[in-house]
Amino acid sequence: MEVNMFKIGEFILYKGTGVCKIEDMTEREFGQEVKILCIKTQLIKKKSTIYIPTDSKKLVGKMRNILSEDEIHTILREMSVDDGQWIDDAHERKNVFREAINSGEPRLLIRTVRTLYSRKQELLLKGKKLNLSDKQFMQEAEQMVCDEFAMVLHKKPSEVRSYIENK
Structure with a gap:
């Protein structure tokens, strides 16, 4: 699943966590420059920020569009x-x-x-x-x-x- 298919402001499902909103896509430096996808969860009980390295197929693979x-x-x-x-x-x-x-x-x-x-x-x-x-x-x-x-x-x-x- 490509990260490019997700847009800022879009709601997605992050497997094992639930519905999340993509708040930002930004670059962060961790030894070497890595693109990071920032997701703000929208769950009532679990308000947290999840950072997903866009080059991690495993983590990006846990994201899907919400159902229609x-x-x-x-x-x-x-x-x-x-x-x-x-x-x-x-x-x-x-x-x-x-x-x-x-x-x-x-x-x-x-x-x-x-x-x-x-x-x-x-x-x-x-x-x-x-x-x-x-x-x-x-x-x-x-x-x-x-x-x-x-x-x-x-x-x-x-x-x-x-x-x-x-x-």
Whole structure:
């Protein structure tokens, strides 16, 4: 993915972090002159500045354009019957959820959220709760999806959760 495809003022998704706004593209010197892409995160809880060396394919590869409204509706329509399967093995489940979050891939994030929503409902009927690890994965995946979808769909992040559940 080329950095030139991103512009100052544009919103992007930085995998593992969420929706960010490109605030500036500037040059900084670190022993030798290196171009740096400066991104200001727009997440409510995580206001920080991330500096991305533009010559780092690995780090630049973690950036993608945010989805369009049509892309969001298409993804939700395609996934309407895909709630994901619960993985009993806790270690394997953690790896699958961690990979979904690190990928920033909308379908994987939505599958993670829906799988955990479904599991949470099952457990509530039995008077139980999600374990801490699963709860944290649900919150992180939900945060990433809700931030992006809320921005694109002009909804509050709190409204996006029920929107995803009902699609």
